[in-house]
Structures are given as C-alpha cells and as structure tokens.
C-alpha cells in the first residue's frame with residue numbers, strides 16, 4: 001500500500017468519527033429540546049435544578065438561617081416573609097395586611113413563635129406596643145411594610161424598633177417602604193434592613209416608592 005492510500009484511509013476514518021460525534025451530539029441535543037417521552041429519552045441526562053432555601057441566590061453556611069423578606073408593592077401586592085424555607089407570611093397564605101407585618105422566630109432553633117400584622121393607618125397601635133413589649137429574649141424579629149407603615153407610628157414604637165437594631169425606624173413615615181430583620185438582644189445595628197422614603201420625585205408607583213427585597217443568612221444563636 002502506498003503512503004498516500006494510507007493517508008486517504010486515515011482521513012476517511014477521521015471524517016466518519018467526527019460526523020458520528022456531530023450527529024450523535026445533534027440528536028441527543030434535539031431530543032432534550034423537543035422533550036420526547038421519558039421512556040425514549042435517557043434519564044441519566046436529566047438536568048438538576050438546584051433550589052436553595054427561600055429561593056436564595058446562594059446557600060447559607062451550616063450555622064446560618066436563610067431568610068428572604070419582601071415589602072408590599074404599593075397597596076396592591078402584599079409582602080412576604082420566608083425563613084429557613086418556611087413561608088411564614090404571604091398573600092398566598094392570606095395572613096398579611098396593610099401596615100407592619102411582623103414574625104418572631106427563635107434565634108436558636110429557627111422555630112416560628114408567632115406572626116401578626118398591624119394596621120398603622122387606622123388600627124389601634126397599642127396592640128403593636130403590647131406585641132413588641134412581649135418579645136422574649138433570643139428572638140429574631142422580621143418586619144415587612146405594606147402600603148402605609150407610618151401614619152400612626154409613634155416615638156414609643158420607634159424606640160422599640162431601634163432597640164431591636166433598626167437604623168430607619170426613627171424616620172419611618174407615611175407610605176414608606178421598609179424591611180428589617182433585628183433581634184431582641186442585639187448589640188449593634190442590624191445589617192439586614194432596607195428603607196425607601198415615599199417621595200413624589202422618585203416614587204416608582206403613583207404614590208408609593210418601589211417594593212423592597214432582602215435576602216440573606218443570619219447566624220444561628222448558640223448558647
């Protein structure tokens with residue numbers, strides 16, 4: 001056999017192999033995109049969708065709790081509070097309301113103690129004062145505003161939230177957006193807080209600032 005024949009055969013084998021790889025790749029690709037029934041497709045190639053607790057963008061370390069708080073959008077869409085993949089309050093659960101939505105979680109176990117909403121426009125704010133006074137030691141406090149958290153806000157309530165680690169409770173007013181995670185015996189200001197003032201020049205909605213969303217990992221309290 002001449003050297004040129006050998007080269008031709010080698011070239012042919014090369015073309016056959018690359019075509020096979022190409023065709024195989026093409027068909028296994030289209031199989032996935034057109035979604036053949038499972039018994040025709042191969043199960044081993046199923047794409048795993050990783051979902052973290054509370055739909056966080058990344059997972060929390062072992063000694064941390066995952067949380068996500070969303071404020072309401074204007075007076076239309078209610079707020080939500082998720083903790084360790086447990087949706088504590090949401091419009092779907094039908095347990096949110098205008099004003100301040102607050103959940104208490106045991107900072108050691110991550111168990112929900114209670115949740116409630118307080119109408120800050122026309123409600124009785126003494127109910128909120130009582131709720132805040134009775135927060136036990138070691139509790140995490142998660143707060144989401146909806147529509148109007150400010151009209152009936154008073155100095156006593158502002159002081160309670162400031163002691164829980166809030167930086168913005170002092171200036172909370174009519175139709176501001178506010179989300180916050182604090183703790184009963186916190187020593188510094190909480191890093192988990194967002195605030196948007198109701199300002200006609202910057203408001204996203206007609207009459208309300210943009211909704212807020214805050215996700216993060218809060219360290220478990222170990223005694």
Ligand SMILES: *[C@@H]1O[C@H](CO)[C@@H](O)[C@H](O)[C@H]1NC(C)=O
Pocket residue numbers: 106107108109113136137138
């Ligand atoms: C929180 O959990 C710890 C550990 O189980 C428990 O000792 C403590 O009493 C709980 N606190 C409240 C207020 O339930």
